[in-house]
Amino acid sequence: MKPKHQRFVLAGLALLAIFGASALALSALRDEAAFFYAPADIVGHLPDPNRSVRLGGMVKQGSVERQGDGVTIRFVVTDGKASVPVRFTGVTPDLFREGSGVVAEGHFRADGGFTADTLLAKHDERYMPPQMAGKMHKTESLKP
């Protein structure tokens, strides 16, 4: 084997090892690298109420209700398997809508509900003009 071929095999093996390492890192960091808990992740083992965590999922259709003070809202975050009631006081992001994604920063309460300090809107990877979205996606903002 010529040195050139040796180097080719060596560098090729190194490259394979690197992609293997990257795959291992992706799967091993799955829990640590998660930006938020989905409701199904925490069924049965609620995070410590004193710990600041993020909860992410979809805002359940028809679940948003505005409280009398005008700035507090309650809604349900769901991932299709489980759901968590959330309470939030403050200004919601523009893209916060029913049926759309949301990431709430805050903490769980002992009763299993979630108190959010901050809301982040999460949108999906679909982009389309309003006519096309039509009835498929309700785009109205929250009614006061």
Next chain:
Amino acid sequence: MAPAYHNYGAWGEPARLWLESRASIDYPGCAVPILHALANPARFLKLARPLTPLCFWCGVVLALIGCWAGLTRTPPDYLQGDTVRILYIHVPAAWLGMAGWGGLAVASFAYLVWRHPLAAIAARAMAVPGALFAALCLVTGSIWGRPTWGTWWQWDGRLTSMLLLFFVYIAYIALARADADRGGDGRIPAVFGIAGTVLLPVIRYSVVWWHTLHQGQSIGLTGSTIAPSMLWPLWFTLSGFTLFFAAIVLMRMRAALGLQKAEARMRRMAAA
């Protein structure tokens, strides 16, 4: 005696090898015939000279058409309104930030295996524009994130891994420079170039494998989740910025080769 290739400036040893190679232009046994043909620096320069303005102007025109169409010819998004238009810059920037490192890694691989000096010069030439596009991706992403997500920055998987890639670019540039300064033969930056590839799959699959704030990918092998009426200008900006990137790389490679020629001549004159 101090290594003489200090005189070759930031490009160091590869340039010395290149100059020596001009005497006997022959790289036997290169695996790919086209690489073999390009391995000849004289032939490369002959090809690069007309290719540089061609790539540059085609790239500028295509990118301008894409930006104009993206700003005026496409409908707003049903959810985000006009904010979505930043994607015509953000997506090409992200693509080139990653493709730039891909190219850098391929060139590093070629340099390690075939020891071709032109490959080392190509890898170094790709680092700066790659870092710039990675930075542009981060900045446009941040500007996009504020009105849509409601935050300039979050340490989510996609954002963090892209920021890491930017830092890795900076580290590569510093390492290549340091290696050249102490007269290295460019093998260390080449190894680093290959090792950095670990980030590319992490960035690509971060939104698939992890819970992230960043949305999933819109354009895959099987199609796109962007409506066709909004998608078409993206092909213009993608191809335009890519050609522009290629033009910058060609310019930097030619400048590096030209600089070496000039410095070698000065050295010969001083020695005479």
